[in-house]
Amino acid sequence: MNINLTLIAQLISFAVFVWFTMRFVWPPITKALEERKAKIADGLAAAERGQHEQELAAKRAVEHLHEAKQQAAEIVAKAEKRAAEIVDESKDTARVEGERILTAARAEIEQETNKAREQLRAKVAELAVAGAEKILRKEIDAGAHKDIVESVANQI
């Protein structure tokens, strides 16, 4: 229980140890703690930002989907309309073409008919002449009665 030099020695070592703690222990640890605090805060902020962005992206995706559906519907409607138009057009074309063919056929028929009539007329005239010749050979001179025969043939 004697007070002696130990007190001074203890005082000096106390000062040295406090200096050591102040120099090598306290600052690095508190610095690490501060840094970790900042890091955690940053991490939390980043997570929140990410979540927000994800929500925005989801919203945008829904919008895009909606737009795409609308466009598809528009395209389908246009295509249907165009198909109907094409059908109508081809119907018109077919009708015009049919009429044209019909007209052509009628014209040909008429032509053929006229031709046949001409041939028939010539044949009848010949026959009539031949018939008349035979008759007239017996009765009359062919030259004298030519006018009458021709006028008869023209009446056919």
Next chain:
Amino acid sequence: MAATELTSGEYIQHHLTNLTFGKIDGVWRMAHSAEEAKEMGFWALHVDSLAWSIGLAAIFLFFFIRAARKATAGVPSGLVNFVEWITEFIDESVRGSFTARNPLIAPLAMTVFAWVFLMNLMDLIPVDLIPYILGDHGLGLFHFMKVVPSTDPNVTFGMAFGVFLLILFYSIKVKGVGGFVGELTGMPFQTSNIALKPIFFVINLVLEGVNLIAKPISLSLRLFGNMYAGEMIFILIALMYSGGIVLGVFGGALQLVWAIFHILVITLQAFIFMTLTIVYLDMAHSEHH
């Protein structure tokens, strides 16, 4: 044990004597008896107190500096985690009691807490174990060996004196010499009467002076008293071991109970020493208290 050859009184005295190195009869050597240690006077060193306290501080610094080197903003390992926990606990205590800004206070508080705690912790080692191993019956190295540095008033007064010097330093640094003297003499009694002023001056100085001196003395005596008393009870319990089987078993049970209770005392005393250090230095930094 030692008590078999000694009377109870001698046994207790043996346990309460430090391993003292000093000059006796013109020669520098270890004291062989309590009387010799006393004779050495002021110019002597308690080798055991110093060795144990410095050794414990070295252990504290070894682990804490290691942890400080490894501390990063990443995930902390076991030791780092423990040191960070202590750091946060002390940081919280300092923030709670210390209002000014001073980078010395928190490391000071940490050193005080860790060092006092470790010195007190030595009290839980059975009183006879280390003295027996190192003493006359074991290795024969040292005749005396006190392993709890905080039961040595030199140790507690040395630390409290360090705190006292810091109180004086910061009082004068923050308030100036005039402010500090004014605080010592201008309170608590104040008067505008010129004739009464010198009388009040003296009364205030005595009151505030006692108040100031009481800080380091109460700080060191509280720690010393608690630890010395605790150590004394451990020594008395240890005496029972030489009183037969029944008394020995009873003593063993008592020692266990007292040791468990002492865990609380040890931690509490370290915490009180730290908190009062912070509070006293806070007072030194603030203008009025």
